[in-house]
Amino acid sequence: MVTSSRDPERTRQRILRAARREFVAKGFAGARVDAIARAASVNKRMLYHYFGDKEALFRAILREGIATNLDLVAAAPADPADLLPFLAARVLQRVDGIRLLQWEALGHGEGKLIAEDERRKAWVEGSERLRDAQRAGHVHPDLDAEYLVLALMALTMFPLAFPQLVRMVTGTRADDPEFQRRQARFLRRLGACLRPQPPGTAVRAGGRRGAGAPPAEARLQTKEKHQ
Structure with missing residues (x-):
C-alpha cells in the first residue's frame, strides 16, 4: 500500500x-x-x-558505500598481517556491495561509471595508506601500492563474488565459519610475507624459511597461539 x-x-x-x-x-x-x-x-x-531520477537514486546508494569505504581505510591497521584478516572480516558485511559491482561490470564494461570520480577517492586513500605503511617500515617498499590495493581487493572479495569456486577448491562454503577461520589464518600468514624481510632471508617452497624463523615469523606464530 x-x-x-x-x-x-x-x-x-x-x-x-x-x-x-x-x-x-x-x-x-x-x-x-x-x-x-x-x-x-x-x-x-x-x-x-x-x-x-533512477541514476540519482543509484548514486545515493553508491555514496553510502563510499562513506563506508573511507571509514574502512581510516580504521585499517598498518601491519599487513593484521590488515588482510581485517579487510576479509569487513567484506563479509558488504555482500550487497559486491553484488552491485558484479552487476556494474556486466552492464558497463570499460565505459564511464556512475559516480566514478567520487568512488575513486577511497581507492586513492587506500593506496596512500599503504605508502604510509611502506615509509613506516610495515610493508615491503618494493611493492606497487596501487597493485597491492587490487591484490587485497581480490583476496578478500573473491570468495563472496564466486562462492561456487570456493566450494570446488576447498570443499566448504564461503559463508561457513570453518572456511572463514581458515581464510583468516591464511591471510594473516600471507600478510606477514608482505613485511620487509631481513637481508638474506629466503622463503623455501611451501612457505618454510631457512634455519631459524626470523622475528616477524616468530611473532606471528606467537600471535596465532593466543587467538
Whole structure:
C-alpha cells in the first residue's frame, strides 16, 4: 500500500532501502523505479521528488558505500598481517556491495561509471595508506601500492563474488565459519610475507624459511597461539 509520510528523512531512508534491494537483485539496468516505489510504499512522484531520477537514486546508494569505504581505510591497521584478516572480516558485511559491482561490470564494461570520480577517492586513500605503511617500515617498499590495493581487493572479495569456486577448491562454503577461520589464518600468514624481510632471508617452497624463523615469523606464530 502506498502511504505518505511527514518525516522526510524516514521516507528517504525507506526509499534507499528498497532501492538497494532492487539494485542488488537486478542491477542498474534491470531495476525498475515502479518496483522501488511499491516496496518503499511511496508513489513515483514522491520518489522523484527525493532523488530526481533512477541514476540519482543509484548514486545515493553508491555514496553510502563510499562513506563506508573511507571509514574502512581510516580504521585499517598498518601491519599487513593484521590488515588482510581485517579487510576479509569487513567484506563479509558488504555482500550487497559486491553484488552491485558484479552487476556494474556486466552492464558497463570499460565505459564511464556512475559516480566514478567520487568512488575513486577511497581507492586513492587506500593506496596512500599503504605508502604510509611502506615509509613506516610495515610493508615491503618494493611493492606497487596501487597493485597491492587490487591484490587485497581480490583476496578478500573473491570468495563472496564466486562462492561456487570456493566450494570446488576447498570443499566448504564461503559463508561457513570453518572456511572463514581458515581464510583468516591464511591471510594473516600471507600478510606477514608482505613485511620487509631481513637481508638474506629466503622463503623455501611451501612457505618454510631457512634455519631459524626470523622475528616477524616468530611473532606471528606467537600471535596465532593466543587467538
